[in-house]
Amino acid sequence: MIHPRPHDLLLVSDAVVTGAAPPWVHAALQATPWAVVRRGSAPPDHVAIGVRGPDRSHRHATTVACGRIRRIATPETLAQLVPPQRDVPAIVALHRIRTRMQTLGLPWGPTGSVGFELASGVPTATPDSDLDLVIRVDDLSAPTLGRLTNAHNMFERLPTRVDCQVELPGGAVALAELLSGQSDVLARTCAGPRLAAPADLLR
Secondary structure, eight states, X not given: OOOOOTTOEEEESSSOOSSOOOHHHHHHHHHSOEEEEOSSOOOTTEEEEEEEOSSTTOXXXXXXXGGGEEEEEOHHHHTTSOOOOOOOHHHHHHHHHHHHHHHHTXXXXXXXXXXXXXXXXXXXXXXXXXXXXXXXXXXXXXXXXXXXXXXXXXXXXXXXXXXXXXXXXXXXXXXXXXXXXXSSEEEEETTEEEEEOGGGGGO
């Protein structure tokens, strides 16, 4: 049984997606048959995905049948890959933090354009790209919060903007907001964004 999670990248067997789609979607999948798992509903035996187009204005939400998924590349798997040697700030930043992130003992990995490039081999990260990351945790104990704080401090010292999301069982929260001490944080959930206490997202 296939159980992809948000941020996972899927290699699909062909360019077929469910529902109507703009022509560029099929062209994009024919050229680079990778899509990212998104939060959202999907029919039985289907996965909600997002398809990347030639620029930021080209993003399409759709679903794909599980039977058409050939491979799953998780952010954690991509974190084990050596990034390409490209003079792109987000990729340079990933080179700088890889070893230290591994020592923190947190399940993490690159997402966004950098993650897509690592999975597909297509140079999608640009000089303007942020370094998008995800850290997955299932508790907010003092040791975990300490490791998250160390990661945040590391990101703050990078010359590139880092957009790090912390995936909790009940939704994702921006790392900086999670560590802010606010009683309620903005969480991305399968039912849409909502304000919630961090502790409530552990359920």
